[in-house]
Amino acid sequence: MPKPPSRQSQIIIATFFDRYSHGDTSVYFSREDLYDTCTKHRIEPLKNMGDGALYSYRYRTKLPPEILRTQPEGKEWVILGRGISQYEFRLVSKSNILPNENLLSTKIPDATPEMIKRYAFSDEQALLARVRYNRLVDTFFGITTYSLQSHLRTTVESIGQIEIDEIYVGIDKHGRHFIIPTQAKVGKDKIGYAQLFQDLAYCKAKYPNLVCRALAAKFMNKELIALFELTISEDSVKIVEEKHYKIVLETDISEQELQEYNSRGSD
Structure with missing residues (x-):
């Protein structure tokens, strides 16, 4: 039945x-x-x-x-x-934001405290912790950022009650200030229109003088993390930029890989 x-x-x-x-x-x-x-x-x-x-x-x-x-x-x-x-x-x-399996990844020495690895309560918390402690937001955007608040639950007049997984503030070499709403996706959770819509609306209402850059993070596997900068164009979710980071032991980064990273950086 x-x-x-x-x-x-x-x-x-x-x-x-x-x-x-x-x-x-x-x-x-x-x-x-x-x-x-x-x-x-x-x-x-x-x-x-x-x-x-x-x-x-x-x-x-x-x-x-x-x-x-x-x-x-x-x-x-x-x-x-x-x-x-x-x-x-x-x-x-229809949104179909999935990591590009053919994209090069960059190895990042794991700076996640062992206590956090042991006691993180869920995959989503583990993902947010990996992003935070390994300063992936800084690396992705090329600016200095700080976690302002996790799991924010608040109200936006034009929307009502909302939740944001994590919010970062940042500053670049020119002194510009940034607000970065971040959503974490694990398993079959989709990066979708509704959460991005509310994240952008919150930042526009609360921080109108800051540059808003919306971020999504998704585990591809336990060590590999895809980061996306997203925006809404007309009625579609669009990827501004996508990068992949593999969290590894420092000893797992070879001299040859460092040479390759040096070559990438000189392009």
Whole structure:
């Protein structure tokens, strides 16, 4: 017997189709609409309707197949915050940001403290720790950066409640200041439109005088990390730059590899 759809799935499907008409590219709804949907369709409400019904669909999980079947070729629905307790299904270009397997990697001597390696609680925390302690943000952008805050949960007026995995501030040789929102992706987690949209909106609202450069990090394997600078152009996530770093013991970097790195740097 097929498994019956979860309450979360039932609520999001009913909310969408109560408001969607063929050809729509935006479908607006509110948290109050989620409760109205439950009443109308006789679904027991979730304890936390905002996070419970929406969080995983906004950042981690595919929308139910009933909704996915309305997507035109090359497009996908994402759920965006549009203010306090206000949301939008928006049709955007499909994101498929994956590490380029043919890209050269650079070996970085591992500076992660052994205690951190031992006690990091999750793959996401382990990834953020590797990036932080090995100063990969500095290496990637060529500026001096500092971790300002991890797992920031705050509110943006135009979006509502958001979460950012980690935020860095930085400075370059010209004295320019940077704000760098960073998202960490592990396993099958996708680098997608919704989180990048909120990260950029937060930086524009909170730090309008700083240069914003959005970063995503993804484990390719336990030692190999892909970093992407990302932006949004029209309705698409675009890669500005991609680099790969392999975290290794210092003794694993040969003299020949150092010579190759010297050659790369002189281009």
